[in-house]
Amino acid sequence: AQRVTQPEKLLSVFKGAPVELKCNYSYSGSPELFWYVQYSRQRLQLLLRHISRESIKGFTADLNKGETSFHLKKPFAQEEDSAMYYCALTINFGNEKLTFGTGTRLTIIP
Amino acid sequence: NAGVTQTPKFRVLKTGQSMTLLCAQDMNHEYMYWYRQDPGMGLRLIHYSVGEGTTAKGEVPDGYNVSRLKKQNFLLGLESAAPSQTSVYFCASSYGRGGYNEQFFGPGTRLTVL
Numbered sequence: 001a002q003r004v005t006q007p008e009k010l011l012s013v014f015k016g017a018p019v020e021l022k023c024n025y026s027y028s029g030s031p032e033l034f035w036y037v038q039y040s041r042q043r044l045q046l047l048l049r050h051i052s053r054e055s056i057k058g059f060t061a062d063l064n065k066g067e068t069s070f071h072l073k074k075p076f077a078q079e080e081d082s083a084m085y086y087c088a089l090t091i092n093f094g095n096e097k098l099t100f101g102t103g104t105r106l107t108i109i110p
Numbered sequence: 111n112a113g114v115t116q117t118p119k120f121r122v123l124k125t126g127q128s129m130t131l132l133c134a135q136d137m138n139h140e141y142m143y144w145y146r147q148d149p150g151m152g153l154r155l156i157h158y159s160v161g162e163g164t165t166a167k168g169e170v171p172d173g174y175n176v177s178r179l180k181k182q183n184f185l186l187g188l189e190s191a192a193p194s195q196t197s198v199y200f201c202a203s204s205y206g207r208g209g210y211n212e213q214f215f216g217p218g219t220r221l222t223v224l
Contacts, residue, residue, distance in 0.1 A: 009150065032209035044153075044200065044215040051209030086152060096141050096160070096206035097168070098213060102152035 002027040004089050006101035013077045014109045021072040021104050023061075023087030031089045033063055033070040034098070038084040047072075047085070057081070082108045112136055114216035116201050122222045123191045131186040131219050133201030141206040142184040143168075143213065144176060146197040153200065159184055160206070191223045 003026045013019050025031060033050040048056045050063045050070060061072045070087060087101040117132045133142065140161050145153040155168030157176040165176045173195060175187045184203075188195060198220050202213040 006152075032211070036213075043217055044202075046212045049209060049212070090208065090211060096204060096208075096211055097143070097155060097158060098211075099155075100145075100153040102150060 002031060002089050002091065002099050004087050004099050004101035006085075006087055006104050008104045009102070010105050010107070012107045012109055015079055016076050019072075019074040019077045019081065019106065021085050021087075021106065023070045023072065023101060025068050025070065025087075025089050027068075027089065027091065029091060030065075031091055033061070034088045034090070035059070035061055035070075035072050036086045036088055036100075038086070040083070044086070077108045079108045079110055082106060114201055114203055114214050116199075116216040116219050118219060119217065120220050122224065123188075124224050125192060127191050128187070128189050129191065129221075130188075131199055131201075131221075133184045133186070133203075133216060134182055135184075135201075135203040135214070136182065137203060137214065138181070139203035139205055139214070140181075141204045142178065143202045143204075144174070144184065144186045145200045145202065146170065147200060147218070148197050156186065156199075191221075193223045195221065196223045197221060 005024045035047040037047040038044045059074045086103045088098045114135045143158040144156040154170045159178040162181040177185045201216040204213045
């Protein structure tokens with residue numbers, strides 16, 4: 001069975017400093033990875049997905065199959081980045097279920 | 111488009127009572143999901159559906175039942191509520207396309223079981 005691990009429950013970063021939220025996964029096949037974000041009083045929403053190779057709101061994430069990681073990075077943190085971040089995994093040709101990590105609460109210190 | 115809506119937003123139950131949570135989506139999505147969110151546990155899948163008339167168990171299905179009689183609705187039932195079911199419940203829906211899959215979430219239902 002697949003598993004997603006986010007080792008940091010809480011992460012505080014000063015505004016303007018780099019941000020890295022860690023995500024590791026375990027799955028024997030080739031998974032698809034996602035980052036979801038939940039801002040205060042808003043719905044959980046997709047931030048970015050590995051397959052699109054995109055940068056959203058300055059965030060990027062690279063899939064490292066050797067280290068089975070999908071860390072989320074941003075070079076310069078902004079106050080509006082404060083939120084709960086979830087890493088998630090699905091398998092191709094499966095039933096489209098997402099397996100979520102336990103989440104990291106990111107706080108940007110002004 | 112309203113997207114994904116959930117009814118009710120809040121509910122307090124006594125142990126042993128029953129209730130149904132309603133999820134509705136207007137995006138013509140095939141796939142629908144029910145999650146619960148607990149502190150330190152992230153989101154855990156309760157049940158899901160891959161199309162009208164189908165349902166399947168997720169990670170934590172015990173104590174819950176679901177039905178998908180219409181494509182746009184996915185109901186989550188608690189037959190005999192227990193304090194361990196105190197949680198925030200989220201519904202989601204998606205087209206379901208592997209790596210391009212995006213799940214759209216509802217606003218959540220905060221349930222307290224006394």
